Amino acid sequence: MSNKNKVFSYYVPNDTEFKEITFFGLNAIIKKYLSRIIIKNKFNNYFPLEIKAIPEGTSVPTNNVLLTIKLTDERYFHLFAYMNLLINDVLLLSRKITQLLENKLLYERYFLLTNGNLDDNIGFIYYHTLRNNKIVIEGIIDNLRLLEDTYGSLANGYGYTVINDNHKIWLPCDIDKNLFDDILNKLYINNWSTENLILEPYTNLVEKMKNDPTSFGDRYSVNYKKENLMLIKDDNGNFDTVEYSEYNDNELKLVFDNGYLIEKEK
Numbered sequence: 288m289s290n291k292n293k294v295f296s297y298y299v300p301n302d303t304e305f306k307e308i309t310f311f312g313l314n315a316i317i318k319k320y321l322s323r324i325i326i327k328n329k330f331n332n333y334f335p336l337e338i339k340a341i342p343e344g345t346s347v348p349t350n351n352v353l354l355t356i357k358l359t360d361e362r363y364f365h366l367f368a369y370m371n372l373l374i375n376d377v378l379l380l381s382r383k384i385t386q387l388l389e390n391k392l393l394y395e396r397y398f399l400l401t402n403g404n405l406d407d408n409i410g411f412i413y414y415h416t417l418r419n420n421k422i423v424i425e426g427i428i429d430n431l432r433l434l435e436d437t438y439g440s441l442a443n444g445y446g447y448t449v450i451n452d453n454h455k456i457w458l459p460c461d462i463d464k465n466l467f468d469d470i471l472n473k474l475y476i477n478n479w480s481t482e483n484l485i486l487e488p489y490t491n492l493v494e495k496m497k498n499d500p501t502s503f504g505d506r507y508s509v510n511y512k513k514e515n516l517m518l519i520k521d522d523n524g525n526f527d528t529v530e531y532s533e534y535n536d537n538e539l540k541l542v543f544d545n546g547y548l549i550e551k552e553k
Contacts, residue, residue: 295357296367297516298374299528300349304464305385307346310353312380314343316373317548333546335360336370339539341518346385351528352516352539353378359545387460390467390486397471401447401480415456424466424473430456431479447480460486 300308321334340354341347356370415434431450439451458467471481515531518538526538541549 295355295515296370297352297355298378299352300378300382305349305382305389307348307385308353308381309344309346309385309388310341310381311343311384312377313338313340313354313542314548316377317543320373321543322546322548334366334543335363335545336366336543337541337545338543339537340542341538342540345538347518347526351526352518353381355516355539357515383461386464387486389464390460390462393464393468393471394481394484394486397475397481400475401445402443402482403445415454424470427456427470427484428473428477428479431474431483434483443480443482445480446478448478448483449480450483455483455485458484458486462486 317338321336335358337357337359338354339357347353354374356367356374358364358366415430434450434454434456435448438454440448441451443449458470470484474481474483516528517531517535518526518528519535520526520538529535531537543549
């Protein structure tokens with residue numbers, strides 16, 4: 288067997304927009320695409336792969352390894368190309384989840400400034416998409432003024448303007464973070480309450496991801512090499528990617544072993 292086939296792959300986010308990436312979506316991909324018969328081999332007719340990854344929901348600084356894939360049958364080196372397609376979906380979904388969480392923090396910060404109570408019961412909500420579907424700062428203000436003319440407004444307990452009867456503008460949950468920050472700040476300095484805006488449900492992310500033009504290479508790097516990598520965490524909770532060593536605890540846990548999804552112990 289040539290040396291080029293004796294490799295494994297590892298995936299590293301190189302996205303410069305976020306300091307951290309929240310990993311999400313691998314288990315769903317494994318259940319849908321990998322836990323089925325694909326190749327007749329010594330591993331009971333399943334994918335001859337071993338996948339290690341950080342637990343879903345974990346946030347890790349960019350430029351650290353998120354998962355590694357190792358072939359357990361070197362005859363099927365071509366599987367790496369297939370896995371790149373699947374992992375592309377996982378990593379793009381991770382990026383969108385990260386974007387959602389960043390936007391949620393921004394929303395909560397401005398909501399507290401202009402309303403003061405995140406637990407406020409807003410009841411039934413009427414959603415309004417933007418006219419012409421343009422997500423620009425001036426467009427948000429124009430739409431709020433249109434809603435105010437139509438439904439009226441009032442001042443909340445903090446003195447910020449709120450459209451009557453829970454009429455709100457619906458924004459995509461994966462809106463660009465910098466644009467979203469500018470929008471929230473513009474509303475704040477113009478005395479509009481953040482509660483006039485609402486982010487769409489994150490469940491729409493998967494459908495959005497299918498139409499995302501972002502290429503795999505733009506956001507993540509995949510490499511093939513003979514040495515294994517691992518993710519370690521120091522006593523202060525800081526992550527670092529290092530060459531594999533049996534003397535360190537690996538934060539990448541086994542999640543797939545030759546056709547079997549490794550369920551976390553309850």
